[in-house]
Amino acid sequence: MRWQKPWLPWLYLAPALLIVAAYLVYPTVETIRLSFYDARGTTFVGWENYRWVFTARPMRIAFRNNLLWIVFFTSATVSLGLVLAVMADRVGYEKWFKSAVFLPMAISFAGAGVIWLFMYAYRPPQAPQIGLLNAILVDVFDARPIAWLTDRRINNFALIAVGVWIWTGFCLVILSAAYKGIPRELLEAARVDGATEWQIFWRIILPLMKPTLAVVTTTMIINVLKVFDIVYVMTNGNYDTEVIANRMYKEMFHFRNFGRASAIAVVLLLAILPVMLVNMGRFMEGGRE
Amino acid sequence: MVRRLSAARLLLHGVLISVALIWLTPTVGLLVSSFRPRDAVLSSGWWTVFAHFWDLRQFTLQNYVEILTAQGMARAFRNSLIITIPSTVIPIAVAALAAYAFAWMDFPGRRFLFGLLVGLMIVPLQMTLIPLLRVYNRLGLAGTFVGIWLAHTGYGLPFAIYLLRNFFAALPRDLFESAYLDGASQWTAFWRLALPLSTPALASLAIFQFLWVWNDLLVALIYLGGTEDVAPLTVKLTGLVNSLGQNWHLLTAAAFVTMALPLVVFLTLQRYFVRGILAGSIKG
Numbered sequence: 001m002r003w004q005k006p007w008l009p010w011l012y013l014a015p016a017l018l019i020v021a022a023y024l025v026y027p028t029v030e031t032i033r034l035s036f037y038d039a040r041g042t043t044f045v046g047w048e049n050y051r052w053v054f055t056a057r058p059m060r061i062a063f064r065n066n067l068l069w070i071v072f073f074t075s076a077t078v079s080l081g082l083v084l085a086v087m088a089d090r091v092g093y094e095k096w097f098k099s100a101v102f103l104p105m106a107i108s109f110a111g112a113g114v115i116w117l118f119m120y121a122y123r124p125p126q127a128p129q130i131g132l133l134n135a136i137l138v139d140v141f142d143a144r145p146i147a148w149l150t151d152r153r154i155n156n157f158a159l160i161a162v163g164v165w166i167w168t169g170f171c172l173v174i175l176s177a178a179y180k181g182i183p184r185e186l187l188e189a190a191r192v193d194g195a196t197e198w199q200i201f202w203r204i205i206l207p208l209m210k211p212t213l214a215v216v217t218t219t220m221i222i223n224v225l226k227v228f229d230i231v232y233v234m235t236n237g238n239y240d241t242e243v244i245a246n247r248m249y250k251e252m253f254h255f256r257n258f259g260r261a262s263a264i265a266v267v268l269l270l271a272i273l274p275v276m277l278v279n280m281g282r283f284m285e286g287g288r289e
Numbered sequence: 290m291v292r293r294l295s296a297a298r299l300l301l302h303g304v305l306i307s308v309a310l311i312w313l314t315p316t317v318g319l320l321v322s323s324f325r326p327r328d329a330v331l332s333s334g335w336w337t338v339f340a341h342f343w344d345l346r347q348f349t350l351q352n353y354v355e356i357l358t359a360q361g362m363a364r365a366f367r368n369s370l371i372i373t374i375p376s377t378v379i380p381i382a383v384a385a386l387a388a389y390a391f392a393w394m395d396f397p398g399r400r401f402l403f404g405l406l407v408g409l410m411i412v413p414l415q416m417t418l419i420p421l422l423r424v425y426n427r428l429g430l431a432g433t434f435v436g437i438w439l440a441h442t443g444y445g446l447p448f449a450i451y452l453l454r455n456f457f458a459a460l461p462r463d464l465f466e467s468a469y470l471d472g473a474s475q476w477t478a479f480w481r482l483a484l485p486l487s488t489p490a491l492a493s494l495a496i497f498q499f500l501w502v503w504n505d506l507l508v509a510l511i512y513l514g515g516t517e518d519v520a521p522l523t524v525k526l527t528g529l530v531n532s533l534g535q536n537w538h539l540l541t542a543a544a545f546v547t548m549a550l551p552l553v554v555f556l557t558l559q560r561y562f563v564r565g566i567l568a569g570s571i572k573g
Binding site: 010012015016022024027028030087088090091093100102103105106110111114115116119121128165168169225228229232233253258261265266269272273280 | 313319332415423503504551559
């Protein structure tokens with residue numbers, strides 16, 4: 001609309017542009033530069049930091065774990081969210097059910113970490129178990145208690161379970177909204193034609209929900225690539241539970257190696273970039289009504 | 290219509306109720322334990338209180354008294370408020386101004402700039418930490434509230450501008466035309482029209498940003514460090530995990546203190562809360 005002096009818009013934009021330039025644009029460029037420099041950011045070292053990122057043992061473990069997170073966390077949250085959305089739609093207490101599952105989203109990851117440290121608490125076999133999971137193992141199944149967070153065969157999955165506990169509600173709420181958008185007549189018509197509930201789920205519901213499922217899935221993958229708090233609070237990456245973001249924090253704060261930490265950040269950005277572009281593309285399409 | 294309670298429906302109820310219970314149990318366990326005395330917490334599971342739940346002598350407030358005073362959680366709570374309120378208000382105010390310009394003003398490069406800003410949502414926080422910390426150390430902003438307010442403003446802006454611009458742009462054009470004909474200035478149109486009409490969007494955004502900052506650990510760890518005088522609840526709590534070790538009676542109480550305010554927001558403003566979280570899901 002033209003009822004303005006030409007400089008007026010820039011007055012409105014100035015604070016935002018200044019802050020974004022200082023807090024997002026400048027640091028991003030600078031981090032890319034630093035990733036080619038040594039620990040203190042003074043000597044140019046070429047690709048050395050990237051060579052380290054892709055070969056060092058802690059990084060190999062971190063990549064492996066982030067991959068585990070991507071596969072198990074994403075499939076668990078999305079499929080649980082979907083199945084629960086379809087199931088909850090058929091009962092009268094749906095709202096309450098969704099609130100119960102969504103509740104952990106209100107809690108900080110640090111708080112959730114403490115909640116689950118307590119759930120996973122481990123005592124030697126003779127002592128009374130005060131962690132619920134080991135108490136069930138010992139008192140109900142008469143089995144040996146498990147050191148959930150230090151046993152290397154299981155600890156990554158124990159951490160992933162915490163993530164699933166937090167994020168399933170998020171998937172549930174979004175997928176439930178999409179499910180309610182499917183015209184009921186379509187499902188009724190299929191039922192009249194004699195389709196089983198199972199067929200209806202696979203042949204009608206699933207294909208119609210594909211776009212929403214894609215958004216939820218990519219969102220979960222981005223979450224997982226950046227997962228930090230849960231690991232930092234519960235194991236700090238010890239016992240082979242390291243993840244990329246926690247390793248970056250360690251390189252930055254404990255080892256003061258800004259070159260390596262920057263290279264990790266750049267790799268993280270490159271991993272997120274394609275997923276995020278797909279996600280934003282879909283979102284822009286959806287947001288244009 | 291009378292529904293027969295068939296085997297299938299029984300299974301449906303069984304699964305849903307079990308899932309709801311499984312999801313609530315960890316939080317209930319934490320809450321119960323935070324009210325039990327030390328010796329009880331260390332010698333028996335929290336679920337044993339349900340054997341004689343109404344025997345109130347098995348509960349105590351002592352844990353809360355100790356963590357709030359001796360362990361400094363009260364100060365951390367105050368710090369969290371000092372950090373979170375400006376970190377919510379400043380980015381929304383700055384974003385609203387910019388979003389208004391993007392929605393209702395003409396200037397060269399409007400589409401390009403907006404695309405660039407929204408594109409910055411892609412940048413993960415991690416890309417910004419090292420250079421900003423170096424600058425902060427030089428300027429003496431590390432470990433200050435001003436420093437973290439500005440950092441959260443920077444991180445929150447792209448998403449806030451994106452959300453508010455789309456909301457402003459969807460307002461009816463006639464409103465702004467007639468305001469112009471009545472001789473209103475841009476400022477009046479922004480302050481008297483755009484903002485009041487966008488209350489739902491502003492509320493969702495405010496709740497999202499408030500929770501994001503309140504629950505943030507990484508940004509606070511980086512820019513505030515471990516300093517007691519400025520550490521928010523999340524940082525304080527992670528510190529206690531290391532220093533208190535197996536003192537579960539205190540850890541559980543401390544964790545509940547960090548969760549209390551978000552839970553109240555969740556239970557009272559659930560609609561905006563869910564909307565804000567969903568809208569924020571695309572934030573990088």
